[in-house]
Amino acid sequence: MSVSIGELAVRFGCELRGDPRLTVERVATLSSADARAVAFLANPRYRAQLAATRAGVVVLDAASAAACPAAALICANPHATFARICALLHPEPLGPSGIHPSAVVSPDARVDPSAHVGPLSVIGAGAVVAARAYIGPQCLLESGVLIGEDVRLVGRVTLCRGVQIGARTVVQPGAVIGGDGFGFAQEQGRWLKVPQTGAVRIGADVEIGANTAIDRGAIEDTVIEEGVKLDNLIQIAHNVHIGAHTALAACVGVSGSTRIGRRCMIGGQVGIGGHLTICDEVIITGCTMVSHSITRPGVYSGGIPYEQAQRWRRLVARFKRIESLAERLRALERRVAPAQDLEEEDDD
Amino acid sequence: MSVSIGELAVRFGCELRGDPRLTVERVATLSSADARAVAFLANPRYRAQLAATRAGVVVLDAASAAACPAAALICANPHATFARICALLHPEPLGPSGIHPSAVVSPDARVDPSAHVGPLSVIGAGAVVAARAYIGPQCLLESGVLIGEDVRLVGRVTLCRGVQIGARTVVQPGAVIGGDGFGFAQEQGRWLKVPQTGAVRIGADVEIGANTAIDRGAIEDTVIEEGVKLDNLIQIAHNVHIGAHTALAACVGVSGSTRIGRRCMIGGQVGIGGHLTICDEVIITGCTMVSHSITRPGVYSGGIPYEQAQRWRRLVARFKRIESLAERLRALERRVAPAQDLEEEDDD
């Protein structure tokens, strides 16, 4: 697909600097772009590459425009504008309307004629697939699953019974939504499975990454609100509730019944305990352990950066004997200033 | 399904307080239940909800019964009794006996006539599926796989060649059992694959979560004993042995050849090194690194709770200079008490 930069300026509300008739047909990075490509500059990290770019046109903000050697599409949010241009030039591949003959669709399911059901997918009884939904190859939709309009299941997605997916949501391959929550009663040293009778409700405009698992609720539902973005290999336990527009990076684990607020950002490999509440607009940096609730917006951390191994071993050894440091300090305090209360902060 | 609470009391050995003819048809939480629902109270966390419940009947222990505004099913272990009632009211969906015509089953496999094989499943040569087993849609059973009675593979489960699954075990979607262990010999800066010739043996009454991976043994087998419960996204490396009735929460990684005892409980995101032994009845809290063996039952930890980010950065900076604290303390000790041996605990 080829489009003039004049049309891009009009369509996406940019100020154009350059010849509006110039056409582009793909996106590229500043350093790899040629005259037929659109690049963008949003992260100052890449600013040094601007001067040497051979891009046909660059999407950037007004502050950077003077330094641009090519045509410029000037706007307040270059990353968002670039995303829209990219979607225009590189549309997601669409399947044809209709059900592939190799798919196994229950006669009791309702699939909108404008939807696509790919090869070797299975759609169970009572499932509903709305208009223009794309069900890629080898997907599994168990009984009672509801798929909203324009949903995109890329391929090999598993939706267990009764799972609901909101409009325009995208699910990457390998994701499993609605597996049984990890619920067991203990009885005489054994575990007795507690049937998980809740479901999973996913809002509109959600993204769910590859091999991510979202468990069904124990009794009530697990809920992912609109606009949530989940990266790959994330664990969402039963009865978790994630507020709108919150984003979780890869390998995060969220334990059962925890509520995460709206517009939070959770870094990679964060572990969040069960039955906690995290309020709106919380940022948690990567590798943090969240073992109690967070009640105020802000940035929270808990990961310790690496060291050269020998030095790290010394640090850990010292840490493990930190109590001895405290005792020696107290002994010294008693000797130097026996009458004074230097120890008020100490709880020994 | 509808059942009288008198029948529930008789069947599950509860003391009934209330009209035995009252019928219920589903489970619910204390706060959402109506007159047709059974709720339960096991966790004191939810005790405040008891007074206001509209449940038809509540499963609880004798100590809580007086505070129950509804009919009561009184028993010693309300969670276990609730699990059984839940299984009665909400039975797992069963497939019809027989093999779906779209499944690809080797003529050399033996599938019990009472078993269910779902659409688009593949069953390899020499595989055996015992009575009443449920093989959900899109499962892959490679050659020589053995499936016990009443096993439930929810759907899209992968069992590589020779894997054995004990009776009544449940496997959630996306689990991969019997993939090659991570075994390579180093040779001149390259890795040479060591064929993994062991298998995986899973006992009876095991649960395996969504997208969990259990590798086949290098030479001998990887073994999961009866009653083990594995949550989602867990990694079990080759030649690991997990003792009966042990439970692992999500995102745990267990490295090769490690033995975990019986009745252990391992929290989420715990990482366990290779060639270790963990004895029976060990509890490890979430996010702990286990780098050496555990020889005594008890509770073990290693995760540090988060802090507000700025405060955390100060703590980490101070930690990284803990050696300097120790040196300054020693200098002070020498000055204050040069003749005394205050440093006996110090290894500088």
Next chain:
Amino acid sequence: MSVSIGELAVRFGCELRGDPRLTVERVATLSSADARAVAFLANPRYRAQLAATRAGVVVLDAASAAACPAAALICANPHATFARICALLHPEPLGPSGIHPSAVVSPDARVDPSAHVGPLSVIGAGAVVAARAYIGPQCLLESGVLIGEDVRLVGRVTLCRGVQIGARTVVQPGAVIGGDGFGFAQEQGRWLKVPQTGAVRIGADVEIGANTAIDRGAIEDTVIEEGVKLDNLIQIAHNVHIGAHTALAACVGVSGSTRIGRRCMIGGQVGIGGHLTICDEVIITGCTMVSHSITRPGVYSGGIPYEQAQRWRRLVARFKRIESLAERLRALERRVAPAQDLEEEDDD
């Protein structure tokens, strides 16, 4: 398969001690081997088992040969030689050449006649499968995927559009290669998806573990060079570049645009931030957080070994008050040596 140890000695360049006509047919551990089995000794951990082995022949180095009670195949690298013998005695099961009738292959794909395509696999338009490749059951190869010679996709592998796999590479079940990278632009409190237009290029002789996810690049490609070994449940984000012969253990997460060098070894559950560079020949031990680049070869760590829980809580409590220790120490220094500069290392 049965082979004489004389032939093994010749084929793999070993010095033979024992009767060359003796035949073996399988591999086993030192402790479980019988007279028809080959065992090996590479790890000194198992040396005690050598004296009692009943193996027909043992692969070991010259230093251990004297202590071997059986025939011996003596070589410089017993583990590598054992790997080769194991591959000879236990070849990977091969499928017959050709396409299983239940597979759905685009008329526009090119599958070499010597390749195997298993049941219920899907191969999209423009995909190419080279000679002797093994595409196991239920694989998904989207449009434009390129599969090199002798590649082995064990089964249920997902390769999204345009992914390239080098010769002899092995991919375990559940792996998802080429899912969309986690790229979103922020706009007025919402996330706007940035189409991911790059692909994934995997070199030759790579291994990719079960349920591992490798995202496609945002604009340019994600690259895994030759000989890289990835264990299970690993996350590789968009635009990551991993150098040749590097190995990552299970549950590692690598964030976007990070470059890892050649011949690195990354332990389990390591978390690596985005936009970092890790040079060649770096070893990172398990559970380490890598939040800044590593510019020198060596060993790096960041995990803290567990403690008994009560003791751990005390350590953490003390750590959280480490600032108070430092303040008390400074107060003491001022009192004892007010004129001296004992605080040069302190930044308070």
